[in-house]
Amino acid sequence: MNEEEVSPPSTEEVFLREHGPAVSVPLDSETGRALAAAGILRSATPDPVRAGHWLLRAGSSVGAVRIAGGAVLRITPKTSVSRLFFLLGFSLDPARAWRDSREGTIDTGGYDDIVPALAHAVERQIDAALRQGVLQGYRTVEESALFVRGRIREADQVRRHFGRTPPVEITFDAYTADTAENRILRAAVERLLRLPGVAAPVRRRLAHQRVRLADVLPLVRGHALPRWQPSRLNSRYQPALRLAEAVLRGTSPEHRPAGVAPLAIDGFLLDMNKLFEDFVTVGLREALREHGLTARLQDPHHLDTAGRVGMRPDLVVRSGDGRAPVAVVDAKYKVEKADGLLNADLYQALAYATVLGLDEAHLVYAAGRQPVRVHEVHGAGIRLFQHSLDLSRPPEGLLSVLEGIARQLAGAPRNP
Template structure:
């Protein structure tokens, strides 16, 4: 009997769903939901509530759990595409968009996007390159591996231990693409037409060996020869690596439950910090992501602001920014966030700190902290709350961040 999918919404209401004890425990231990507990009222049911992770996973012995994002899927992949390749997207926000087709679910959109990127990469044929090959052969080819010949065959010939450079499609770039295609084919919820196109791409990449699971991804280098491959490589490597596009772990998670999830908290943080870093460069400023500091003099309490703006030489901090994938409360106040921002400003010796939220009732709020006056203008430390509307078109989102970058640059010019 086919088990129906369980559909949850990001930070949506708790649902009571029929689920076996083993499947429920597997889902609870994976930590992909905000909560997963047995239903005390209904036997054989579990109470499930989604948090910030969106996507789909197949529970062993249970259903496919699909978590729908609040943000439109096309916008979600714009954030992802920008974080992976900011230089390309910053020039024109339209180029930063990832083609997700007409799909409004994360996994189908992801599979479609990757397949389209790979198809574009292979437009001029499969990339070939030279790879060093070491093998045992009956005839001499290339160069003799004398040490191995003596160690393995005591100097007798044949066979001979040889090494040579082969011109082949078994390159690091093709290995990454093939492994990503194979992983997507294992995901639940990939539509039939997309699955067939992915299988076709897998055949085109058949001469490339698949990657060994668990090993570090090959380090490919951008070049003129692989320029068509680069958009596909950035997207597929993020999937295979199981890390965020820029600097934080767990933004894109490939789980043992056989599925694909994106952590919206980390994705939003990556997008805001990378986009601001690019915008600040236009003002001659530098930015450090996850800049390590300590709250106390003894260096026991660590802290990592999402982004610290510094002068062009990178020496002097002039502003601090923290991204929060939250919607402000009815009174507009998120006290813990304000306390955190004040701590950042205090440690860095700044007169203001900035919080960037995914949504809010006002574009900007300012709070002047009591008891902190002492600057030349007599003002106290100011904490700013900015709202970034993710439902806007990409150009509108980037425009909001450009405006914030301009304000940070003005602060740097007139501290």
């Protein structure tokens, strides 16, 4: 066994650390291959030293999942759980988090593990949402009935019953608790009740919330999450809905994008790459509004004139009318190297600036040796900025850094 390999204390619980050393775990070949294909780990390979074992190395996904045989795989983040949930809360609801940048924008109940903290947070949000009663609304219903209610669906009536009545194919608007909002909340509760590591008191409260939502139909497995629109009527639901959707996207294989490898896992995983990118871009977008600028996330462009090579900068800052590019930003969940250089990132930033006709481009890293580094591109007149956003800083400090970067972006030289 090499010095990077560490045996877990138990075959029932496997502990990995985000981007940490490999752990040798007893796994059958089928489960090992499924883990390798699922993309939730940095690597999963057969252990060359120990037969029947696989070397598992975590990447940027953190959380806990239950894999084949009942074993629980826990991946702890490098960032504290309270700070991680601040980033998540800000990304989901920046307006609220910007007003209250103190620790605890999402109440994690003092838990220092992701899954228990998540379950506590969601249950508290749902409890607050339902405090004034279960929200009801109108939903279009299509069904066969023995009497006419609403409108007859004439085409379905002829096709299915050849003009005979009853039954009658009808459609009507029902005032019901079975709305998209309540379906999402119920689905999140049921998913959390199945997660490993949820504390008993939280599990009991989640079961109580499920009873309150008993009149709501469960989501159909394999279907996309129902859509809801923010409104004055569902304003008290919105914090819970945003967090519930994050739960469902991080736990349910049936709600993940097509192409993800089928693996029988039950758990919750957060992609720190995506979380950092969302925090940086959403934070800069909000801060830039104070300067009269707009921002587009994942703005599509092409590197070549033929339009064959696509590129999507994380954030393109534009003038107030949204027409002229002002600056470009890419977020990198990386730590700056000892020499301060990440050449591939600099080449990418240079390509963005060149295509957009800008004199500078900006990279934001999760940590670095200096707050800002500047590189002047030889013969191009383009400057590349590398910013450091240390996630160990308190929330106020993180937002202050983003505001400083936004001021710099607003003052960037404009092409005539």
